[in-house]
Amino acid sequence: MTKIVVIGAGAAGIFGAINIAAQNPEAEVIVLEKSSKLLSKVKISGGGRCNLTNVISEPKELIKNYPRGNKKLKKAFETFGTKSTIEWFESRGVKTKAEADGRMFPISDDSQTIIDCLLKECNKLGVQIKTKEGVKEIKPTAKGFIIHTNNSSYECDKILIATGGHNKIESFQWLEKLGHNISVPVPSLFTFNLPQSNITKLSGISVAEAEVKIAGTKLSYTGPLLITHWGLSGPAVLKLSAFGARILNEKNYEYSVIINWVGFKNETEVRNHLSKFQSENPKKKLFNSNPFDLPKRLWEYQLQECEIDEDLRWNNFSGKKLNKLVNNLIADLYEASGKTTFKEEFVTAGGVKLGDINMQTMESRKCPGVYFAGEVLDIDGITGGFNFQAAWTSSFLAANGITESLKTKKAS
Known part of the structure; x- marks a missing residue:
């Protein structure tokens, strides 16, 4: 059986896992989260209301809200932009509303609505979520990868890394070992x-x-x-x-x-x-x-x-x-x-350099079979739902990339 491991149970990780599982029903999809909490940033976003995206839909206007990564996001937003996000959630029963400043929220004004929607999809698609599993090392093998955590080891065919932003360069050492270049993280927002x-x-x-x-x-x-x-x-x-x-x-x-x-x-x-x-x-x-x-x-x-x-x-x-x-x-x-x-909504500028990533598939150019999504990349937006939108978009593209790669492997 094909095994795909997602590292990180934040917005990008969970959304990526859902889309991977939906596109690959025969695969085993496992999410590893180092803490005991799921979607913690979703919970506190927008004062507990979850500012999930923005009304700006035109990619060339949308990218102006990203100090880092803007030009490389244009095609990504053409594939899965703010309208796609709204349609995705609304098709699963989450009604949304736009506020005067362009921010979009669930009509419930409660971030738990978004969390419940995402976890319900995980449950429906059989996504396994394991908490308190901090990844220490990834080792490529002839067949795929072995992931060593603080508790166990996991063999898998593909990996999606969505661990979020880090405020210290040391937190990226395990990714540097795989050959990735890191833009030194500094605070933003x-x-x-x-x-x-x-x-x-x-x-x-x-x-x-x-x-x-x-x-x-x-x-x-x-x-x-x-x-x-x-x-x-x-x-x-x-x-x-x-x-x-x-x-x-x-x-x-x-x-x-x-x-x-x-x-x-x-x-x-x-x-x-x-x-x-x-x-x-x-x-x-x-x-x-x-x-x-x-x-x-x-x-x-x-x-x-x-x-x-x-x-x-x-x-x-x-x-x-x-x-x-x-x-x-x-x-x-x-x-x-x-x-x-700003409050608890921690955002960093920095992360895995985009030159190391195929931005159409989100696959690593340094370590094929490894994909990235969300703030672990050197992408960050200003306030207004833009960081979540980058998370939804990059994880959707990563899911597509993983699916296409698996199809190609089967065909050969």
Whole structure:
């Protein structure tokens, strides 16, 4: 009997096992998981609701949300994209919904719905799942492979590796032994710590559309921004951290952040807007009138930072303090030191280099018969369901690749 082992019981591993078993009903499919938990990241994703994909369906637009691996994912998404994911789950009774920001969730707003669906499919197709089986070594043989775990050994014909991301290069040593090149893992999707800034007193305040830049680089992102008790978070920061993961790591997480709070492109636009507001509201106090629709506490904070008197009226506002306010509104500078991982949704940049992988079949070029899927590869997306989509897509392609390989073997 053909035996296929999947290493890792996360989204990519379980989805891969399901598709392998569905396409190869005569094969024995076994999933090995080093921990005692299944689909743990699915469980916590999206605050426990599971952000399983995104509404973006056009591959050339979809790949823009992947700081690493984007170009090589285009054809993959043409084969199995976001629409395919939605259809797969909905055909198995999981209704989905799109939210205003493009994220997609099960209509139940409960990640357990996704978990139950996946495990039900495993059960229906006879997929065996073994927990507390940490893989130590893979040895190629004349017939296939022997996998040594902390408890046992398994002989198999094909292997799908879907162990997820790791934060240390040492965790990839067993894959390096098989000849694979590893892109050193660094954190992605993290928030910015501002230990020396008073703005943290505004914890909880959010701005719907702010531009965040990293000084001295081309890195910038525009979107919702959240002030926290340790610094800055929100989609704009998280997405910027993903695109800047390697650069910020090289800087040892010591860098300057520039924020445009008001959306105007340059100083001239801000001055014109302020001038118009001044002429229309000459007698109003600055502290009582906000020309930019900023949160009240943030507007007051900016005025205080410019040492503006609380009784100052618009018709008396000019000079150096006006200049400073204009600068603070479009180029507010903060010194960041360190990072904070976003909740428990750990994502790394790094993993098995894509040059080692046939991206049409997900088979290793270094060790034929071994396939890869998910975050163990040097692929990562920003927030919004993109990492799960890469997991579904790569594991689906791997299942197809394994099936075609087995067919070819039989035919010969």
